[in-house]
Amino acid sequence: KQQQAASAAQQPAVTADGARRIEVAANVNRPEQVAAALQAGAEGVGLMRTEFLFLERDDAPDEEEQYQTYRGMLSALDGKPLVIRTLDIGGDKQVPYLNLPHEENPFLGVRGVRLLLRRPDLLLPQLRALYRAASHGPLSIMFPMVSTLAEVKALRAQCEQVRAALNAPVVPLGIMVEVPAAATMADRLAEHVDFFSVGTNDLTQYVLAIDRQHPELAAEADSLHPAVLRLIAQTVAGADAHGRWVGVCGGMAGDPLGAAILTGLGVTELSMSPRDIPGAKASIRAANLAELQQLAQRALNCDSAAEVRALTGATA
Ligand code: PEP
Numbered sequence: 001k002q003q004q005a006a007s008a009a010q011q012p013a014v015t016a017d018g019a020r021r022i023e024v025a026a027n028v029n030r031p032e033q034v035a036a037a038l039q040a041g042a043e044g045v046g047l048m049r050t051e052f053l054f055l056e057r058d059d060a061p062d063e064e065e066q067y068q069t070y071r072g073m074l075s076a077l078d079g080k081p082l083v084i085r086t087l088d089i090g091g092d093k094q095v096p097y098l099n100l101p102h103e104e105n106p107f108l109g110v111r112g113v114r115l116l117l118r119r120p121d122l123l124l125p126q127l128r129a130l131y132r133a134a135s136h137g138p139l140s141i142m143f144p145m146v147s148t149l150a151e152v153k154a155l156r157a158q159c160e161q162v163r164a165a166l167n168a169p170v171v172p173l174g175i176m177v178e179v180p181a182a183a184t185m186a187d188r189l190a191e192h193v194d195f196f197s198v199g200t201n202d203l204t205q206y207v208l209a210i211d212r213q214h215p216e217l218a219a220e221a222d223s224l225h226p227a228v229l230r231l232i233a234q235t236v237a238g239a240d241a242h243g244r245w246v247g248v249c250g251g252m253a254g255d256p257l258g259a260a261i262l263t264g265l266g267v268t269e270l271s272m273s274p275r276d277i278p279g280a281k282a283s284i285r286a287a288n289l290a291e292l293q294q295l296a297q298r299a300l301n302c303d304s305a306a307e308v309r310a311l312t313g314a315t316a
């Protein structure tokens with residue numbers, strides 16, 4: 001039984017009719033987690049949160065240390081894809097030694113790329129390390145908390161400068177879609193990026209105006225809320241218009257019903273905590289693509305997350 005379950009987890013996530021294959025990847029916070037992710041059935045890493053390399057220490061890892069880390073991850077992945085997200089500091093992740101000014105509203109402040117674009121001393125060593133590592137495997141770079149086209153253009157320019165200086169290979173550049181502005185402007189942003197990955201944790205927080213860590217409101221901060229689903233549908237439409245792929249790396253990707261709805265919405269990659277991989281794969285395999293598309297349409301027309309949750313079993 002256990003062996004059967006383990007081998008099912010290693011199989012690809014294809015809908016029952018064979019019409020759609022979803023790439024199932026893992027979210028990792030530390031390089032040591034890659035081996036366990038592969039064992040759980042991950043086909044790659046869809047989100048490496050590099051801020052964890054900066055936490056619980058007294059100074060920032062330099063370019064060389066980061067390069068060794070990223071290269072080591074590519075080697076552990078042995079040809080499987082790796083999406084590394086640049087530092088996402090601010091909001092809930094604070095780093096004492098960076099001495100950043102106190103903010104009244106850190107989730108609405110200098111967070112993610114807003115910080116990186118102000119701090120070349122953080123951005124450039126990380127980009128150099130990433131481009132040096134890129135010749136050792138299939139690496140993509142992803143930027144957190146993007147909300148404007150101007151940010152995308154500025155980041156691309158920085159990347160190209162670093163790449164050219166190192167004579168490094170071209171690397172796919174993607175952005176997190178986790179601010180409502182990025183979702184609604186997806187058709188414009190898609191022209192300038194290679195892929196999107198929807199961060200449903202932050203997207204839910206920002207579209208419902210509920211702090212993602214709020215103890216009292218936690219039950220209402222459900223990513224399956226139709227307001228979130230509509231933004232994801234808009235993101236997919238914008239990406240499709242330019243032939244870009246869309247993944248989801250927030251918690252919704254690892255929720256079996258979430259994975260089914262996202263597949264129906266046209267998302268083609270799901271990145272999740274390794275422990276969620278078997279359940280999400282099973283959910284995708286349980287229905288035909290057309291059924292999942294109908295499920296997604298019904299979810300978009302619900303009035304609340306609770307109503308969407310009540311659609312469970314609708315695919316059977
Ligand atoms: C998200 O916001 O959904 C996400 C994946 O990023 P993080 O949880 O690291 O903010």
Ligand code: MG
Pocket residue numbers: 178199201202
């Ligand atoms: Mg986020």
